[in-house]
Amino acid sequence: MRFITTAAPLARTSIRRARLATASLLSATIILLFSAGAAQAHHGFYDFDTDRLYYIAGTVSQVRWGEPHSYFxxxxxxxxxAxxxxxxxxDGxxxxxxxxxINAAPSYSGSHDELSVTIAPPSFTSMWGLDRKLNDGERIEAVGYVGKSHEDEFRxxxxxxxxxxxxxxxxNEELPATPLPVPYPQGDAPSADTDQDPPSASAQSEEASPTAVWATAGALLVAVIAGGAFYLRARSRRT
Structure with missing residues (x-):
């Protein structure tokens, strides 16, 4: 009878510990997945067609100003x-x-009358030429890329x-001394006396593949799950 009364609290303790460990693993999984998604969303030009630049001009509306990007x-x-x-x-x-x-970029001739524009957050634009929020009704001009999967998006x-x-x-964290990696429109070439340098390391990291982001998150997730499983196994042996 003493064995039964002693074992029951131990069993309940093991169950509570298992539930706590399971909840911790679940929380870690959610955090990792959210972080990977946020990291993927934050990368600059990966979902845009960087084979060709386009020029646009028009009126701004629906301005959303903030981190990690501003939108309008x-x-x-x-x-x-033309x-x-x-x-x-x-300067950069x-x-x-x-x-x-940039100067050779043709004007946008797509089918969308309105384009959803993504720009850098205020922490960047304030350093690089714009220290205020854009206003509805304001006119801007821009050169950039059209979205791959969403052709009504512009960067x-x-x-x-x-x-x-x-x-x-x-x-980039700071303006590099070498030319920035802006691709040439198809059919255009650099100036005769200028060779285009390869992208800087910071520019390459900005356009890191989302596959690499998810691979890193997956590896972290596996490590967390493996650690949790080892912990549960060790606890079960002790009890």
């Missing part, structure tokens, strides 16, 4: 010029390897506000 809608103007009008470029995009493809490499101020949108 641009109602694209009719009668856009390619990018002559505009000032920020003035080398020929970057300015040539600028540079945009200009109403007073002509250029805003750099190539996200």
């Amino acid at each position: 809608t641009v109602t694209v103007e009719d009668g856009l010029p 390619d990018t009008p002559e505009r000032d470029l920020p 995009l003035r080398d020929a390897a970057d300015s040539d493809p 600028p490499v540079v945009f200009w506000v109403e007073d002509g101020q250029p805003v750099n949108q190539v996200l």
Whole structure:
């Protein structure tokens, strides 16, 4: 009889510990999956067609300003010029390897009258040319990429506000000394006296593949589950 009364509390303790460990594993799984999704969403240009740049101009609406990105809608103007009008470029995009493809970008001719635009968060734009929120009804011009899976999405490499101020949108921690990795439009070539340098390491990390993000998250998840299983097995042996 003494054996029964002693074993019962031990069994209940083991059950509570198992439930606690299971809940911890579940929480860790949710956190890892959420973190991987957030990391994937935060990467800059991976879901955009970086084979070709386009020029757009239009009126801003539905502005959402904040981290990790700011968003707004641009109602694209009719009668856009054939390619990018002559505009000032920020310091980091003035080398020929970057300015040539931007200046040669044809105007957007897709089927969407409105484009959902994603730009850098205020922490970047405030350093790189825009220290305020865009206003509904404001006119902007931009050169950037159209979405791959969602052709109504647009991601600028540079945009200009109403007073002509250029805003750099190539996200690196600091402006590199070498030309930025802005691809040339098909059929265009760099200036004859300029060779395009390979992308900088920071630019490559910005465009890291989402597959790598999920692989890392999966490895962490496996490690957490394995650790939890080892813990439960060790606890069961002790009891």
